[in-house]
Amino acid sequence: MSDDIALELSDVTKIYQISQGMFGGTKPLRALDKISLQLRKGEVLGLVGESGCGKSTLAKVLLGLEKPTTGNVRVYGQPFGTHDRRWIARRIQPIFQDPYSSLNPRKSVREIITLPLKVHSVGDSSSWDKEVAKMLDLVGLPQRLIDASPSQMSGGQRQRVAIARALIMRPEVVICDEPTSALDVSVQSQVLNLLIDLRDELGLTYLFISHNLAVVEHIATRVAVMYLGRVIEQAPAARIFDAPKHPYASALLDSILTPDPALGVPDVNLDGTFPNPVDPPSGCTFHPRCPSATALCSAKRPEPVEQAPGFVTCHLHDPEIQKELT
Ligand code: SF4
Numbered sequence: 001m002s003d004d005i006a007l008e009l010s011d012v013t014k015i016y017q018i019s020q021g022m023f024g025g026t027k028p029l030r031a032l033d034k035i036s037l038q039l040r041k042g043e044v045l046g047l048v049g050e051s052g053c054g055k056s057t058l059a060k061v062l063l064g065l066e067k068p069t070t071g072n073v074r075v076y077g078q079p080f081g082t083h084d085r086r087w088i089a090r091r092i093q094p095i096f097q098d099p100y101s102s103l104n105p106r107k108s109v110r111e112i113i114t115l116p117l118k119v120h121s122v123g124d125s126s127s128w129d130k131e132v133a134k135m136l137d138l139v140g141l142p143q144r145l146i147d148a149s150p151s152q153m154s155g156g157q158r159q160r161v162a163i164a165r166a167l168i169m170r171p172e173v174v175i176c177d178e179p180t181s182a183l184d185v186s187v188q189s190q191v192l193n194l195l196i197d198l199r200d201e202l203g204l205t206y207l208f209i210s211h212n213l214a215v216v217e218h219i220a221t222r223v224a225v226m227y228l229g230r231v232i233e234q235a236p237a238a239r240i241f242d243a244p245k246h247p248y249a250s251a252l253l254d255s256i257l258t259p260d261p262a263l264g265v266p267d268v269n270l271d272g273t274f275p276n277p278v279d280p281p282s283g284c285t286f287h288p289r290c291p292s293a294t295a296l297c298s299a300k301r302p303e304p305v306e307q308a309p310g311f312v313t314c315h316l317h318d319p320e321i322q323k324e325l326t
Contacts, residue, residue, distance in 0.1 A: 009037045032057055044221050089171075090120060095166050096178070105149060159187075163179075163191075181211070230285070235309070251270050272288050
């Protein structure tokens with residue numbers, strides 16, 4: 001693994017056993033299905049897909065909140081292996097959607113930002129105030145807010161506090177899970193620009209999960225599109241927004257043209273609804289909705305095919321399969 005790979009997932013699968021009622025036993029739900037991804041140091045990988053596609057499960061696995069059923073995660077070459085959540089938290093930190101619910105309303109900004117240092121026994125009370133002051137400068141908050149509580153702050157200020165708390169441990173990777181979705185449109189771009197500045201200044205690597213494709217286009221250097229637990233296309237952001245290859249990626253990215261992209265959830269222009277993940281379609285799980293599906297698609301599962309610098313998981317782009325069909 002090269003030194004500039006900050007985060008690597010190899011064949012990560014997460015299966016939940018879902019109860020089918022009193023006499024129905026359980027059925028497996030494959031929330032993540034052989035996910036393999038690499039994030040280079042300093043890059044922003046945008047992760048997009050409809051609700052239920054597995055984005056949140058992936059975030060939980062990367063934060064150590066869920067263990068993968070199979071597969072490995074490495075941060076700077078070190079496997080999660082048997083490490084506990086504290087080990088992971090020193091390297092990977094989250095920024096969540098709603099800063100109000102993720103901040104304790106009874107604590108001051110000073111207490112909120114200091115908490116990770118206390119939990120991880122980093123420094124002592126004499127150094128904590130200096131660290132908090134530095135973080136307030138870094139995220140563009142005035143020092144006078146140090147004793148304010150979240151309820152006395154605007155949504156944008158609260159998200160800056162959440163960012164300061166995530167960064168005070170100097171993590172290597174940050175999982176940004178819809179970090180601007182709960183903010184006014186006017187504040188969203190300020191927070192996005194702050195995240196870009198912090199990445200440059202601190203050499204951070206982001207996995208940026210969002211429904212909002214306009215936001216992903218603004219910040220991501222590379223994009224991975226998920227459908228029913230699989231990454232179905234991955235490519236540099238400019239390429240994927242200009243010319244997506246997978247039929248689902250194409251339909252999803254067309255949804256950026258909805259009248260109000262700030263609405264977030266894209267209006268995917270496809271027949272059929274999102275399938276039941278406990279009872280997924282055979283072959284390519286996208287086939288019931290795919291405008292380009294052939295008989296092969298319901299019979300054979302497509303595997304990722306390299307389309308440098310990225311990949312696409314679709315029979316249409318598999319040269320071996322296309323050769324057989326001609
Ligand atoms: Fe559509 Fe078939 Fe490609 Fe799946 S494999 S995306 S069904 S063309």
